[in-house]
Amino acid sequence: KQEVTQIPAALSVPEGENLVLNCSFTDSAIYNLQWFRQDPGKGLTSLLLIQSSQREQTSGRLNASLDKSSGRSTLYIAASQPGDSATYLCAVGYSSASKIIFGSGTRLSIRP
Amino acid sequence: NAGVTQTPKFQVLKTGQSMTLQCAQDMNHEYMSWYRQDPGMGLRLIHYSVGAGITDQGEVPNGYNVSRSTTEDFPLRLLSAAPSQTSVYFCASAGTGELFFGEGSRLTVL
Numbered sequence: 001k002q003e004v005t006q007i008p009a010a011l012s013v014p015e016g017e018n019l020v021l022n023c024s025f026t027d028s029a030i031y032n033l034q035w036f037r038q039d040p041g042k043g044l045t046s047l048l049l050i051q052s053s054q055r056e057q058t059s060g061r062l063n064a065s066l067d068k069s070s071g072r073s074t075l076y077i078a079a080s081q082p083g084d085s086a087t088y089l090c091a092v093g094y095s096s097a098s099k100i101i102f103g104s105g106t107r108l109s110i111r112p
Numbered sequence: 113n114a115g116v117t118q119t120p121k122f123q124v125l126k127t128g129q130s131m132t133l134q135c136a137q138d139m140n141h142e143y144m145s146w147y148r149q150d151p152g153m154g155l156r157l158i159h160y161s162v163g164a165g166i167t168d169q170g171e172v173p174n175g176y177n178v179s180r181s182t183t184e185d186f187p188l189r190l191l192s193a194a195p196s197q198t199s200v201y202f203c204a205s206a207g208t209g210e211l212f213f214g215e216g217s218r219l220t221v222l
Binding site for chain 1: 143145147152153154155156157160162168170202204209210211212213214215216
């Protein structure tokens with residue numbers, strides 16, 4: 001069964017710290033992997049998309065890596081800010097991205 | 113550019129009632145999908161479509177119907193609502209693999 005797991009479910013760190021969020025998947029035959037941010041009561045905002053042929057993607061203070069052989073992706077957030085507080089979800093695309101499976105998310109809280 | 117638009121944002125139904133959640137996108141995306149999000153369950157795929165006239169079931173399709181008569185629209189129908197369908201529903205579309213989401217529709221079934 002294709003499953004996506006995000007650990008930890010919640011994380012609280014002081015402002016300014018660098019942090020890593022983890023995503024693991026059981027089936028390594030992925031098409032792509034996408035990281036999203038979700039604020040309370042809102043929809044999902046795309047942060048980074050990594051194609052299966054890529055190893056990493058960067059956008060500002062965010063860096064996402066992909067290791068298909070180990071079934072893992074990480075989202076690195078540099079110099080965290082209170083505005084980064086949100087739930088972060090990873091989604092793994094299979095079969096040309098027609099089948100997309102989400103992890104349960106990591107709820108991140110940045111303390112001022 | 114509106115992106116993905118969902119209506120209504122909020123809806124309260126009684127058990128057994130029917131309704132349709134509307135989803136429209138203006139990005140000419142071939143792929144569209146519906147998810148439900150429940151506490152502790154993450155997002156679960158209900159139905160998806162890879163183009164007009166083509167639909168397929170996701171992880172939790174029971175109790176829901178979809179159709180895709182145009183590229184832009186992908187409505188989700190609940191024929192006989194049940195309390196277990198109380199959830200937040202998200203519509204998403206994709207052109208080249210990157211998913212774009214609507215703001216969500218919060219449905220309560222009493």
